[in-house]
Amino acid sequence: MRNLSIRLKMTLWFAISLLFVMSVMYVAIHFVLKETMMKNAESIVKAYSAQASSYIEAEDGDIKFDENMTNTESGIYYQIYNGSNQAVHSYGDFNDLSSFTPNFNQTQVISIKGTNWIIYDQKLLEDNNSIGWIRSVKSLGYIDETLRNLFFIYICLCPVFLAVALLIGYFLVRRTLQPIDKITATARMIGRGDLSQRLNMKNTGDEVGRLSTTFDEMIERLETAFQAEKQFTSDASHELRTPVTVITAYAENAVAEGSSLEGYSRAMEVILKESRKMSATISSLLMLTRGDQRKYQPNLELLDFAQLIGDVADEVKVSAEQKGVSISMLPHTPAFLMLDQTLITNLLLNLLGNAVKYNNDGGHVEISLVAERQNAVLIIKDDGIGISKEDLPKVFNRFFRSEHSGDTEGSGLGLAIAKWIVDVHHGDIRIDSILSVGTTVTVCFPL
Ligand SMILES: Nc1ncnc2c1ncn2[C@@H]1O[C@H](COP(=O)(O)OP(=O)(O)OP(=O)(O)O)[C@@H](O)[C@H]1O
Ligand SMILES: [Mg+2]
Structure with missing residues (x-):
């Protein structure tokens, strides 16, 4: 049974259950029928006996009876005995039936040569004196025959019902389990690498319907995650191949015969720049990979967020001034939060870096920190090149760089890392921007 298919198992259970129900019904009908027929036979012999005794009377010590009483349509035999227990009259074949000791006013069931009989003995009274007694008997053969017929019907119907149950059960179960076969086939195709496969079954609302919907979802x-993974790998290799190509080209030129010292020096500069770029990209990728593994445990400590912002702003100010961008920080009070110093420094460098990088000459970056409903809210506002409406939803995607960023350097990983850092601190980051007007980045951390 253990190795049978679910289809066969369910069909067999269905058939066995039906057989069991049929057997229980047969036994119940057998007993109820037998009981009812026995009661009926009992009341018939009693009624007949009562009626017969009214036809009998005593005359000079002899028993007199009306001949009309011999008419027994109900298949009743009877025998009349006088006071000395001698049979004086009988109707029907009484051979063995007279040998039983009388048990007055109580029915007895006896078996003679395979046939059951019901016997009822009643005393004949006249003026309260016993003048004899009458024995009425009725064959119970018809009950046995009815029960035998019932058994015969049961035995004949059993295989028919069983065959019908097996057939209906098999088709019902097959219909119910058909979607499972489809799921198995689809899962097999997906297993071979075709993630575009779907079941696309009608959601019938039943268990199988729910299973197929969950499966498709x-x-x-999986497909989305797989595509993202593929895209990420391809973007990452592209991002690393470009500097490697540049480095290789410059190095080959430098080692070629006839290169001047100036040429060497120029090649070295480019190689150094590209190597730094590559190293920065690799660091960012490593950070994102650590974040993807969801195992990263931030090294949280109680820090003054305002102080940290001030320090990073001072650091960025130098390069900002070279670009003609000014940075100002609105007055603030100390804000102590549980933060990972390295990660938050990285976040601030990314955001302030963007605000300066995507700004115009003479532009301005304004930093403010406010406490708002159980949150410390950092707002970095610039009046730089802004982000278009179409690009705004993509800025947190890995390797995304807007075409408006022109020839500014960057790998497009900064905001993806920023989002991950904010998530690690259970905070929230939002960017609002208008193209050519400016960008506002809002970061909330729970206090
Ligand atoms: N303050 C901003 N103003 C205008 N555009 C911005 C601003 N910040 C981000 N962007 C746009 O979003 C894109 C993604 O930014 P992100 O910081 O992720 O990458 P990046 O700055 O290009 O490179 P990286 O930060 O890795 O050096 C940028 O290329 C730029 O187009
Ligand atoms: Mg950036």
């Missing part, structure tokens, strides 16, 4: 998520 799961594959949808």
Whole structure:
């Protein structure tokens, strides 16, 4: 049974249950029928006996009876005995039936040569004196025959019902389990690498319908994650190949015969710049990979967020001034939060770096920190090139760089890392921007 298919197992259970129900019904009908027929036979012999005794009377010590009483349509035999227990009259074949000791006013069931009989003995009274007694008997053969017929019907119907149950059960179960076969086939195709496969079954609302919907949703998520992974790998390799190509080209030129010292020096400069770029990209990728593994435990400590912002702003100010961008910080009070110093420094460098990098000559960056409903809210506002409406939803995607960023350097990983850092601190980050007007980045951390 253990190795049978679910289809066969369910069909067999269905058939066995039906057989069991049929057997229980047969036994119940058998007993109820037998009981009812026995009661009926009992009341018939009693009624007949009462009626017969009214036809009998005593005359000079002899028993007199009306001949009309011999008419027994109900298949009743009877025998009349006088006071000395001698049979004086009988109707029907009484051979063995007279040998039983009388048990007055009580029915007895006896078996003679395979046939059951019901016997009822009643005393004949006249003026309260016993003048004899009458024995009425009725064959119970018809009950046995009815019960035998019932058994015969049961035995004949059993295989028919069983065959019908097996057939209906098999088709019902097959219909119910058909979607499972489809799920198995689809899962096999997905297993071979075709993640575009879907079940696309009608959601019937039953267990199988729910299973197929959940299955499709799961594959949808898997496919999206798989595509993102593929995209990430391809973007990452592209991002690393470009500097390697540049480095290789410059190095080859430098080692070629006839290169001047100036040429060497120029090549070295480019190689150094590209190496730094590559190193920065690799660091960012490593950070994101650590974040993806969801194992990262931030090294949280109680820090003055305002102080940290001030320090990073001072650091960025130098390069900002070279670009003609000014940075100002609105007055603030100390704000102590549980933060990972390295990560938050990285976040601030990314955000302030963007605000300066995507700004115009003479532009301005304004930093403010406010406490708002159980949150410390950091707002970095610039009046730089801004982000278009179409690009805004993509800025947190890995390697996304807007075409408006022109030839500014960057790998497009900064905001993806910023989002991860904010998530690690259970905070929230939002960017509002208008193209050519400016950008506002809002970061909230729970206090
Ligand atoms: N303050 C801003 N103003 C205008 N555009 C911005 C601003 N911040 C981000 N962007 C746009 O969003 C894109 C993604 O920013 P992100 O910081 O992730 O990458 P990046 O600055 O290009 O490179 P990286 O930060 O890795 O050096 C940028 O290329 C730029 O187009
Ligand atoms: Mg950036």
